[in-house]
Amino acid sequence: MTQYPSLHMIIDGQRVSGGGRRTHAVVNPATGETVGELSLAEAADLDRALDVAAQGFRIWRKSTPQQRAAVLQGAARLMLERQEDLARIATMEQGKTLPEARIEVMMNVGLFNFYAGEVQRLYGRTLVRPEGMRSTVTHEPVGPVAAFAPWNFPLGNPGRKLGAPIAAGCSVILKAAEETPASALGVLQCLLDAGLPRQVAQAVFGVPDEVSRHLLASPVIRKLSFTGSTVVGKHLMRLAADNCIRTTMELGGHGPVMVFADADIERTLDTVVPHKYRNAGQVCVSPTRFIVEESVFERFRDGFVERAKAIKVGNGMDDGVQMGPMANPRRPEAIDALIGDAVQRGARLHTGGQRLGNAGFYYAPSVLSDVPLDATIMNEEPFGPVALINPFRDEEAMVAEANRLPYGLAAYLWTNDAKRQQRLAAEVESGMVGVNTTMIGGADAPFGGVKWSGHGAEDGPEGVLACMVTKAVHEG
Known part of the structure; x- marks a missing residue:
């Protein structure tokens, strides 16, 4: 039987916990019993994560498509090898059936493998211009991404939030749900074990409003990716507007x-x-x-x-x-x-x-x-x-x-x-x-809504392009 793991944050590749920090009790929904205590980030932890994310972006934006593909494919292989442990952890902390949790792992495997191919296809274009001129359009990574994932798909949501920025050449700070932290940590650990530089992806947990306000107030963050309720999504969009942060919002439905x-x-x-x-x-x-x-x-x-x-x-x-x-x-x-x-x-x-x-x-x-x-x-x-x-x-x-x-x-x-x-x-x-x-x-299809269900898309080529900006260069 898989044991529920010890909990921590991951900042600069280090496991961060304890130290007098506030904690959140993680509960098994099947029994109502507490299975773990999760340390919550203080302001200093978030500042450190932001500093490391800035470093990570400088490193990862220069990575080659082959390097990104190798990390994503390696993480997919590790998730496949660890499927049973990851699935059991997800069931312990979220409650879904074990077969559903196994499928969730495979969703991540498919998505990461798709993105490993997609990084080879981030094409720009050359425009037709008069002789002596040259104009090109290219896609570049947007920058450090703040990614907020909910508890209902404790493996799949973190996979989406991590996979697209990493494929695009961005760094990312993931705040997954405090109710289901071990699943998210398991997905991130696969990426780190597959060779992702430690500065590129961080995992923090905390009081949601404190974390979102702190991260989105920082000039380091260039993109917000959020999955959750429409009410919270609207609040986060207002915060993001102050720094003109790009947003991908996957909100509620009916x-x-x-x-x-x-x-x-x-x-x-x-x-x-x-x-x-x-x-x-x-x-x-x-x-x-x-x-x-x-x-x-x-x-x-x-x-x-x-x-x-x-x-x-x-x-x-x-x-x-x-x-x-x-x-x-x-x-x-x-x-x-x-x-x-x-x-x-x-x-x-x-x-x-x-x-x-x-x-x-x-x-x-x-x-x-x-x-x-x-x-x-x-x-x-x-x-x-x-x-x-x-x-x-x-x-x-x-x-x-x-x-x-x-x-x-x-x-x-x-x-x-x-x-x-x-x-x-x-x-x-x-x-x-x-x-x-x-x-x-x-994996190859865009996932997203319209009206109050949000904007932008995850998965597919659209998911990677959502973490990139378009640049036009004109040479005379």
């Missing part, structure tokens, strides 16, 4: 799922129900608002409820478990309040709506139908194991509901009408659209 009568309903249910309850619904692209054509509404709702009731909930380490606990004690309380508000306003609760057990942060897979549009849960991202299923009369009404909210991260549509697929893919306001699939991500 995933609409349009289900039409011509869809294969059984296949649709077999696909969307496991995806809804993946990671206990704590996924920014989780399918949430099921917008169902009236003629198949009851069949879809009843099939959804039947499948939700059959989901096995338990400790993510145990064989056969399909959904683990929620990540912290705040989440079951939040879901209870949202479901209670919806029911009070007239929604029908078909299953779930309650916490499970006396230990840990378990919540039953839940299904609501006929949910009024003024219910809080229909307007704020629930981020939990609850599906909202409502009937709509026709395509026009369904598209209007899909676009009603200010969020636009991921949307899904299920129809076998080819013309409708193309029409709706264009009409739906979302950064990513899944047509008869929930697979909307990949």
